[in-house]
Amino acid sequence: MVPEGAYSDTHVTEIMRPVAKGSAASTSRTATMASRPQGASRARRRSPGSSITQVSCRSLRRGVVEDLDAIVNIERTCFGASAWKEEDLAAQFGHSFARVWVWEADECKHGVSGAVGFMLSWQTEDQIQLMRLGVEPGWARRGIGTELLKHLVSREERRSTITLEVRQSNESARAFYEKFGFDTLALRSGYYNDGEDAIVMQYEIRGSPL
Structure with missing residues (x-):
């Protein structure tokens, strides 16, 4: 899922599929992390969110189980056939390694309330896996995705x-992440269910300008 209004024909960037720890797919991912696609170049480092219109107010908070309906709606709207199942999203609230953040609309200012964007990440000892990032198409291009990413970076100084x-x-979507400061790291052949390849991108937190 992606910020700024959905990059792709369904307005999203597809991040990662749930994979059981220790599975063959998980092992394959680890093995390909060290390689960079032939001809790939590192993106020039830029300040996160540069040249992107920002939202006028900050409505970011930690996601709670009560946000599940809104999150499922965003997931389905953005990802379509590739959306995670409701039970998979619900399970994230019970994982100690999972972090869910939502962007909540201000009813007084916008006439609606509830989550209009969300971000899911998995934390390890020194790394973050950005699993899902989605914004309702009607809230596209307001800087919500950028603010979610900025928040993720600012809270993870130890990683x-x-x-x-x-x-x-x-x-x-790739252009958006490059603008934020992500670099292309590797190619994973046939990663998605329909056989399409995945591009692995990485952002270095330490020393990153904010």
Whole structure:
């Protein structure tokens, strides 16, 4: 899922699918992290969110189980056939390694209330895996995705990197992450269910300008 209004024909960037710890897919991912696609170049480091219109108010908070309906709606709207199942999203609230953040609309200012964007990440000892990031299409291009990413970076000073996966064909999403400061790290062949390749991208937290 992606900030700024959905990059791809369904307005999202697809990040990662749930994978059981120790599974063959998980092992394959680890093995490919060290390689960089031939011809890939590191993106020039930029200040996160530069040249992107920002939202006028801050309505970011930690997600709670009561946000599940809104999160499921965003997930389905953004990801379509690739959306996670409701039970998979619900399970994230019970995982100690999972973090859910939502962007809540201000009813007084916008006439609506509830989560209009959300972000899910998994934490390890020194790394963050960005699993899902989505914004309702009607709230696109207001800087909500950028603010969510900025928040993730600012809270994770003890960790060194953020990694994610995005469809190779999703050029708009890849451009967004490059603008934020992510670099292309590797290619995972046939990663998605339909056989499309995934691009692994990484953001180095330490020393990153905010």
